[in-house]
Amino acid sequence: MTPNRTQVVVIGGGQAGLAAGYHLRRLGLDFVILDAQATPGGAWQHAWDSLRLFSPAAYSSLPGRLMPPQTGATYPDAQHVVEYLTDYEKRYELPVERPVRVLGVHRDGPLLHVETDSGTWHAGAVISATGTWWRPFLPAVPGRPEFRGRQLHTVEYRSPADFAGQRIIVVGGGNSGAQIAADLAYDSDLTWVTQRPPRFLADDIDGRVLFDVATARRRALDEGRTDVGGVASLGDIVAVPPVRKARDIGLLKASPMFRRLVPGGVEWADGTRVEADAIIWCTGFRPNLSHLAPLQLRGVRGHIATTGTHAVGESRLHLLGYGDWTGPASATLIGVGRPARDAAREIAQLLAAGS
Incomplete structure (x- = not known):
């Protein structure tokens, strides 16, 4: 050819x-x-x-x-x-x-x-x-092959209707994790798990501010000035209206990261377990x-x-x-x-x- x-x-x-x-x-x-x-x-x-x-x-x-x-x-x-x-x-x-x-x-x-x-x-x-x-990323969490329920990544999630009435664990403290957790919080038994306590940006901050902050950080680095952290210094989650609503009525309460998966769900270091029908990995x-x-x-x-x-x-x-x-x-x-x-x-x- x-x-x-x-x-x-x-x-x-x-x-x-x-x-x-x-x-x-x-x-x-x-x-x-x-x-x-x-x-x-x-x-x-x-x-x-x-x-x-x-x-x-x-x-x-x-x-x-x-x-x-x-x-x-x-x-x-x-x-x-x-x-x-x-x-x-x-x-x-x-x-x-x-x-x-x-x-x-x-x-x-x-x-x-x-x-x-x-x-x-x-x-x-x-x-x-x-x-x-x-190229979705899935972390190497012990026990993942043994879990009997459904596992999917952000890229495979579509609608809360697919999980109505089910026990769902959403893993991830970024924007995808927060938005999908907020989506599922009403009609499923939700457990939201994050590596560290979720950091919501102030409600008046959106993509306009984030772009300005990222640009200012790059300019500072190019000019040899001190790195002030850029967007990461403000938080991890933009409080778009659905996330803000679920958070404000108490439906977005995060649990710390579990230690391992077990056949029926997940287990924390202290032996506490939560049963799950599905785990959604919002892990980047x-x-x-x-x-x-x-x-x-x-x-x-x-x-x-x-x-x-x-x-x-x-x-x-x-x-x-x-x-x-x-x-x-x-x-x-x-x-x-x-x-x-x-x-x-x-x-x-x-x-x-x-x-």
Whole structure:
């Protein structure tokens, strides 16, 4: 099969990939976005039914196009985000090919060779924007294989109707854990378990403030000033309305982490047990970077060192949207625009220098 050629290959057609496409288009570069999903919307199209953004629509926008408000909702739901991303892709006529799964990125002389399940691309630069949703993390808790009930991760949860009347343990003290626990608190026998006491942000703090704090922290670090902790210093859980409601009426009371799983439930260090029909692990994600393995850029803990968004060991590769290590708040809708712009500009300069 004859390889395709382009200046830039963007891997991933979710919010980070679309933001990259917007800025690459503005710079007049030739590029393609390869998306493994069959339809637009990235990971948002797979989220649970009640998921809400942390910020109002206007503060949850990609570059160039404000997200319209959702009727009757201050904080839009996941379906509204899918509709917005679908419209964004069409509005800017971004060249997305789907479904295309990238198998590996290889060095090929002056170009990078992007192998997919539908052909090969050669490009002068690659932006990896695959996110973390596809690599759910499950902790190594003793007894997990012995538990007789159902175990699922955040990515598999959809609706409280699936668990009505059941004994459910939700594990995780972040936003996903709090939102899913709040979802289940009314119609199931809920036990919410967290590694440390849950830390709710002040009720008036949402994604707008978090983005500003993350940006200020990155600026301080870049200028050699003291690290004041950024978003982590404020708390772990944004009190979106459903979480705030469940908390205020006493339905969100967390228990400390249990010691192990037993066939019928979980057991704490003092021997206390709670029976469970299902355990939902809201325990986070890891970057989905297996397609970059041929480049051999990972350190001893699997982390790819970056300066800004470009990989230290491969200047033709940029990583976008994986978290603060690839740009302040870059895993958020509002936060990904700036690092996407910086990545596009660096790539334009790199390609111009090599032409």
